[in-house]
Amino acid sequence: MNAQTEKPNPSDERRRSLVCAAFEAIAADGFEGLRTRSVAARAEVNIATLHYYFPTKEALIGGVAQYLAAQFVALHGPPPVPSGSVALDRLHQEFSDVQFYCEQQSDLVVVMLELQLRARRDEAIAAIIDPLMGHWRGGLEQMIRAGIEEGVFRADLDPPAAASVLTATFSGALTLGISEPGLEGVFVELERWLLRQ
Amino acid sequence: MNAQTEKPNPSDERRRSLVCAAFEAIAADGFEGLRTRSVAARAEVNIATLHYYFPTKEALIGGVAQYLAAQFVALHGPPPVPSGSVALDRLHQEFSDVQFYCEQQSDLVVVMLELQLRARRDEAIAAIIDPLMGHWRGGLEQMIRAGIEEGVFRADLDPPAAASVLTATFSGALTLGISEPGLEGVFVELERWLLRQ
Amino acid sequence: MNAQTEKPNPSDERRRSLVCAAFEAIAADGFEGLRTRSVAARAEVNIATLHYYFPTKEALIGGVAQYLAAQFVALHGPPPVPSGSVALDRLHQEFSDVQFYCEQQSDLVVVMLELQLRARRDEAIAAIIDPLMGHWRGGLEQMIRAGIEEGVFRADLDPPAAASVLTATFSGALTLGISEPGLEGVFVELERWLLRQ
Amino acid sequence: MNAQTEKPNPSDERRRSLVCAAFEAIAADGFEGLRTRSVAARAEVNIATLHYYFPTKEALIGGVAQYLAAQFVALHGPPPVPSGSVALDRLHQEFSDVQFYCEQQSDLVVVMLELQLRARRDEAIAAIIDPLMGHWRGGLEQMIRAGIEEGVFRADLDPPAAASVLTATFSGALTLGISEPGLEGVFVELERWLLRQ
DNA sequence: GATGAATGAGCATTCATTCAT
DNA sequence: AATGAATGAATGCTCATTCAT
Numbered sequence: 001m002n003a004q005t006e007k008p009n010p011s012d013e014r015r016r017s018l019v020c021a022a023f024e025a026i027a028a029d030g031f032e033g034l035r036t037r038s039v040a041a042r043a044e045v046n047i048a049t050l051h052y053y054f055p056t057k058e059a060l061i062g063g064v065a066q067y068l069a070a071q072f073v074a075l076h077g078p079p080p081v082p083s084g085s086v087a088l089d090r091l092h093q094e095f096s097d098v099q100f101y102c103e104q105q106s107d108l109v110v111v112m113l114e115l116q117l118r119a120r121r122d123e124a125i126a127a128i129i130d131p132l133m134g135h136w137r138g139g140l141e142q143m144i145r146a147g148i149e150e151g152v153f154r155a156d157l158d159p160p161a162a163a164s165v166l167t168a169t170f171s172g173a174l175t176l177g178i179s180e181p182g183l184e185g186v187f188v189e190l191e192r193w194l195l196r197q
Numbered sequence: 198m199n200a201q202t203e204k205p206n207p208s209d210e211r212r213r214s215l216v217c218a219a220f221e222a223i224a225a226d227g228f229e230g231l232r233t234r235s236v237a238a239r240a241e242v243n244i245a246t247l248h249y250y251f252p253t254k255e256a257l258i259g260g261v262a263q264y265l266a267a268q269f270v271a272l273h274g275p276p277p278v279p280s281g282s283v284a285l286d287r288l289h290q291e292f293s294d295v296q297f298y299c300e301q302q303s304d305l306v307v308v309m310l311e312l313q314l315r316a317r318r319d320e321a322i323a324a325i326i327d328p329l330m331g332h333w334r335g336g337l338e339q340m341i342r343a344g345i346e347e348g349v350f351r352a353d354l355d356p357p358a359a360a361s362v363l364t365a366t367f368s369g370a371l372t373l374g375i376s377e378p379g380l381e382g383v384f385v386e387l388e389r390w391l392l393r394q
Numbered sequence: 395m396n397a398q399t400e401k402p403n404p405s406d407e408r409r410r411s412l413v414c415a416a417f418e419a420i421a422a423d424g425f426e427g428l429r430t431r432s433v434a435a436r437a438e439v440n441i442a443t444l445h446y447y448f449p450t451k452e453a454l455i456g457g458v459a460q461y462l463a464a465q466f467v468a469l470h471g472p473p474p475v476p477s478g479s480v481a482l483d484r485l486h487q488e489f490s491d492v493q494f495y496c497e498q499q500s501d502l503v504v505v506m507l508e509l510q511l512r513a514r515r516d517e518a519i520a521a522i523i524d525p526l527m528g529h530w531r532g533g534l535e536q537m538i539r540a541g542i543e544e545g546v547f548r549a550d551l552d553p554p555a556a557a558s559v560l561t562a563t564f565s566g567a568l569t570l571g572i573s574e575p576g577l578e579g580v581f582v583e584l585e586r587w588l589l590r591q
Numbered sequence: 592m593n594a595q596t597e598k599p600n601p602s603d604e605r606r607r608s609l610v611c612a613a614f615e616a617i618a619a620d621g622f623e624g625l626r627t628r629s630v631a632a633r634a635e636v637n638i639a640t641l642h643y644y645f646p647t648k649e650a651l652i653g654g655v656a657q658y659l660a661a662q663f664v665a666l667h668g669p670p671p672v673p674s675g676s677v678a679l680d681r682l683h684q685e686f687s688d689v690q691f692y693c694e695q696q697s698d699l700v701v702v703m704l705e706l707q708l709r710a711r712r713d714e715a716i717a718a719i720i721d722p723l724m725g726h727w728r729g730g731l732e733q734m735i736r737a738g739i740e741e742g743v744f745r746a747d748l749d750p751p752a753a754a755s756v757l758t759a760t761f762s763g764a765l766t767l768g769i770s771e772p773g774l775e776g777v778f779v780e781l782e783r784w785l786l787r788q
Numbered sequence: 789g790a791t792g793a794a795t796g797a798g799c800a801t802t803c804a805t806t807c808a809t
Numbered sequence: 810a811a812t813g814a815a816t817g818a819a820t821g822c823t824c825a826t827t828c829a830t
Contacts (some may be wrong), residue, residue, distance in 0.1 A: 011793080030314060032228045036821060046795045051822060053793095113314055116372065117227060120307065133373065156389070161382025164375055165366060168383065172369030175313065176330065178361055185358025186365065192353070193390035208810085233804060243812045245806080254804065405814080424708060426622045430800060440816045445801065447814095504711065510766065511621060511704055527767065550783070555776025558769055562777065563756060566763030569707065570724065572755055579752025580759065586747070587784035602789085627825060637791045639827080648825065 015053050017043045019063040026064060027107035031114055036060070058124065065115055065128040071108055072132065076100065087147030091194070094140070095187045098170050102179055109174045137167045144194075153194050162194070212250050214240045216260040223261060224304035228311055233257070255321065262312055262325040268305055269329065273297065284344030288391070291337070292384045295367050299376055306371045330364070337363045341391075350391050359391070409447050411437045413457040420458060421501035425508055430454070452518065459509055459522040465502055466526065470494065481541030485588070488534070489581045492564050496573055503568045531561045538588075547588050556588070606644050608634045610654040617655060618698035622705055627651070649715065656706055656719040662699055663723065667691065678738030682785070685731070686778045689761050693770055700765045724758070731757045735785070744785050753785070 021042035025034050036057055040050040054060040077100030080092030101109055116133075119126040141163035147153030173186060218239035222231050233254055237247040251257040274297030277289030298306055313330075316323040338360035344350030370383060415436035419428050430451055434444040448454040471494030474486030495503055510527075513520040535557035541547030567580060599607075612633035616625050627648055631641040645651040668691030671683030692700055707724075710717040732754035738744030764777060 014793090029318065030228070032315075035819090037819090047821085048795055048797095048823080049793075052795095055822090057821065110314070110317065113310070113372075117307070117310055117314070118229075121226065158382055158386065161379070161386050164370075164379050164383050165386050168369030168373060168375060169362060169366045170369065171372055172365030172367065173361075175310075175368055175372060176365060178365060182358070182361050185355055186361050189355065189358050189362050189390075193386075211810095232802090234802095244804085245812055245814095246810080248805065249811070252805090408814090423712065424622070426709075429798090431798090441800090442802080442816050442818095443814075446816095449801090451800065504708070507704070507708055507766075511701070511708070512623075514701065515620065552776055552780065555773070555780045558764075558773050558777050559760060559780050562763030562767060562769060563760040564763065565766055566759030566761065567755075569704075569762055569766055570759060572759060576752070576755050579749055580755050583749065583752045583756050583784075587780075605789095626823090628823095638825085639791055639793095640789075642826065643789070643791095646826090 011053075014043075014045070014049075015063065016067075018045070018050055018053055018060065019067045022060050022064050023067060023111055024107070026114055027110050030110075031061075031118060034061075058122075061118070061122075062124055062128065064111065065125050068108065068111055068115060069128060069132045071105075072112075075105060075108070085147070085150055085152045087143050087150055087152055090139075090143045091147070091191070094143075094166070094170070098173060099180070099183055102174055102177070102183065106177075113175060133167070137163050140166045147194065152196065154196050157194065166190070208250075211240075211242070211246075212260065213264075215242070215247055215250055215257065216264045219257050219261050220264055220308060221304070223311055224307050227307075228258075228315060231258075255319075258315070258319075259321055259325065261308065262322050265305065265308055265312060266325060266329045268302075269309075272302060272305070282344070282347055282349045284340050284347055284349055287336075287340045288344070288388070291340075291363070291367070295370060296377070296380055299371055299374070299380065303374075310372060334360050334364045344391065349393065351393050354391065363387070405447075408437075408439070408443075409457065410461075412439070412444055412447055412454065413461045416454050416458050417461055417505055418501070420508055421504050424504075425455075425512060428455075452516075455512070455516075456518055456522070458505065459519050462502065462505055462509060463522055463526045465499075466506075466530075469499060469502070479541070479544055479546045481537050481544055481546055484533075484537045485541070485585070488537075488560070488564070492567060493574070493577055496568055496571070496577065500571075507569060527561070531557050534560045541588065546590065548590050551588065560584070602644075605634075605636070605640075606654065607658075609636070609641055609644055609651065610658045613651050613655050614658055614702060615698070617705055618701050621701075622652075622709060625652075649713075652709070652713075653715055653719065655702065656716050659699065659702055659706060660719060660723045662696075663703075666696060666699070676738070676741055676743045678734050678741055678743050681730075681734045682738070682782070685734075685757070685761070689764060690771070690774055693765055693768070693774065697768075704766060728754050728758045738785065743787065745787050748785065757781070 018039060021039045022034065025039055025042065034057070036050055037047050039060070040047040043050070050060070054063060076093070077096030077098075080089060080096055083089055083092065115125055115129050119129045141159050144153060144157060144159045144162050144166075148155055148157060148159070169186070169190065173183065178186060215236060218236045219231065222236055222239065231254075233247055234244050236257070237244045240247070247257070251260060273290070274293030274295075277286060277293055280286055280289065312322055312326050316326045338356050341350060341354060341356045341359045341363075345352055345354060345356070366383070366387065370380065375383060412433060416428065416433045419433055419436065428451070430444055431441050433454065434441045437444070444454070448457060470487070471490030471492075474483060474490055477483055477486065509519055509523050513523045535553050538547060538551060538553045538556045538560075542549055542551060542553070563580070563584065567577065572580060609630060612630045613625065616630055616633065625648075627641055628638050630651070631638045634641070641651070645654060667684070668687030668689075671680060671687055674680055674683065706716055706720050710720045732750050735744060735748060735750045735753045735757075739746055739748060739750070760777070760781065764774065769777065
């Protein structure tokens with residue numbers, strides 16, 4: 001047993017259940033349909049209890065944003081078949097993740113989009129979402145540099161621009177809800193573009 | 198005199214000003230912040246007058262969706278320098294449009310995203326937005342086929358998949374707000390991927 | 395028919411009935427117990443209707459303050475037996491008023507005290523109440539000067555100080571709820587103090 | 592060692608700090624703004640602890656009323672220059688007290704007024720405040736009788752009525768917030784009225 | 789004695805919608 | 810065609826109070 005798994009503070013447990021309830025509510029009806037009362041009911045607590053843990057609706061939404069960020073770190077698609085190239089493996093993991101989010105975690109995608117839209121008007125949300133996206137893009141850029149170095153990716157790629165293409169394409173694919181078999185074709189084209197010859 | 202320029206019905210004029218007001222309100226505060234009273238006030242009419250033209254808030258939002266679709270048809274970036282290839286010109290026009298929407302028409306982008314999210318929960322909106330996206334994708338696919346035929350684009354491109362990559366990348370670029378100079382790099386990479394050799 | 399009596403605007407009528415209801419509620423339970431819902435119910439309108447006329451509770455309280463000021467101008471005790479002296483008649487009228495407010499209009503007194511207390515924390519209320527008190531004091535000072543000039547009041551009275559004594563004593567009598575027969579004795583003493591010899 | 596100075600029970604100490612916090616809260620925002628949570632926070636205890644000492648908000652207010660009564664007994668303005676007359680000294684002390692409360696202890700005045708208003712609706716408060724006022728009036732009446740007997744005050748004064756005038760005037764002066772130099776003029780007029788010749 | 793957690797009841801205010809005029 | 814007035818049903822939030830620990 002380690003500190004992360006033992007005795008979850010009952011108070012933290014309640015916070016978490018409220019955040020989960022809010023997350024589900026946003027996934028179902030968007031921010032437009034988010035009602036503190038519904039969230040409290042879904043978490044089976046009194047509305048006053050919700051406000052005991054989250055003094056305002058804004059604070060609750062902030063909690064949802066943090067939860068979302070944690071989910072993107074924790075949840076991933078199945079690992080790809082090893083290819084012998086670190087960069088290619090990373091790219092395939094990315095493909096796997098996108099497909100996984102698209103097919104198994106569509107709630108995560110919807111809430112992410114809602115939060116991205118909200119981040120434009122709410123600095124507190126932007127402070128959580130922007131670093132998340134930045135981290136994603138950074139990882140992809142690093143992957144591209146590694147792939148070029150390995151000689152697996154085309155040498156004439158511009159790593160920042162290529163990372164932008166990937167984040168934009170993945171993000172767009174999730175937004176547009178491109179699912180199988182379309183997704184497979186997209187991945188093939190992306191790989192053809194990145195790979196040497 | 199043709200149908201487009203002759204005397205705009207004063208009733209249509211009012212509908213349009215209400216829809217514009219609603220569009221601006223959504224761009225500013227999202228659906229979450231859309232209030233019929235604010236829309237009426239912005240259009241300088243009584244709230245009851247708004248309901249005379251749009252019996253429900255839903256109907257007003259439907260009007261906004263149609264207005265948005267019309268805007269995407271009407272508004273475009275500056276035409277590119279002719280390249281001698283129809284397909285390449287079309288691609289460059291697409292690049293010009295994306296840059297134009299991103300930099301000059303961010304309201305259009307925001308409202309589009311809001312409507313895409315809403316379309317998941319509202320069939321009436323989906324009935325307007327989905328054909329719009331389908332038409333866009335269809336045009337891109339046709340462009341790719343033409344480019345292959347012209348010998349300008351790579352012959353091994355899978356037209357539907359490549360069209361999906363383009364729509365996804367453009368959509369993602371608009372969502373993420375990738376602006377100059379990043380956008381230029383994205384276009385360069387996309388062109389390198391599509392072009393022969 | 396004159397402008398004051400003919401056709402009371404039905405909208406003004408509703409405002410008035412809401413203010414009256416609020417006045418009665420304050421008289422009964424103080425500001426502490428003032429509930430917009432109770433006021434609306436007492437005026438037999440929906441709570442939303444109350445907010446149509448008074449956007450905030452503060453605005454409603456402001457309306458009550460203005461109503462109170464108007465009541466003090468409109469309502470008076472029975473006129474005293476003419477004494478031959480203008481100043482003395484005015485003093486007797488003042489006595490009559492105090493007794494009248496104390497015995498017949500205790501609601502007016504209670505609400506006045508509540509508003510005086512609130513004026514200390516609310517500038518909008520102070521802007522209505524302070525001039526009312528100032529006007530009262532000013533009238534009394536003028537009366538004292540007239541009485542001195544007539545030779546009815548003591549010549550060595552300091553008009554401003556004497557006016558302060560009168561306003562303070564009247565105000566205190568209303569606050570403490572000194573009623574008959576005590577009130578009569580107070581008036582006798584005040585008159586003995588003011589009158590020559 | 593006497594009962595008043597020896598070891599203040601720590602429990603009494605906490606009650607006192609809660610009452611003081613409530614007193615300050617009422618002085619600042621009136622009963623309307625009195626919140627048990629704010630009082631507890633100001634006294635730096637948990638809200639549940641407040642309810643341990645004062646089972647209800649009413650009980651806490653009762654404690655404030657008793658504290659207020661004790662303050663009026665304990666706090667006084669500076670003693671006046673001895674005049675040779677016990678009654679006159681007492682009157683001057685009264686003047687000194689009024690000025691002191693008005694200028695140095697305005698919180699005491701505000702809370703007193705709040706409690707007087709509340710006493711009209713709350714018998715428990717009336718049971719504390721009324722005797723306080725009665726005692727004050729009684730002392731003034733006694734002073735007037737003494738002054739008449741000493742030959743310092745006018746012989747034709749009606750002691751109960753004169754005591755009422757004094758309590759009313761003092762109370763009114765505090766309510767209206769008549770401060771220097773106006774207060775001095777009021778005292779001069781009152782003395783001129785009371786004194787022989 | 790003291791407190792963190794919890795809640796029922798309620799509060800001012802809002803909102804889309806309706807309707808008589 | 811247009812509007813002032815009106816409203817039922819919420820909505821986010823608050824508050825005094827309780828209770829297990």
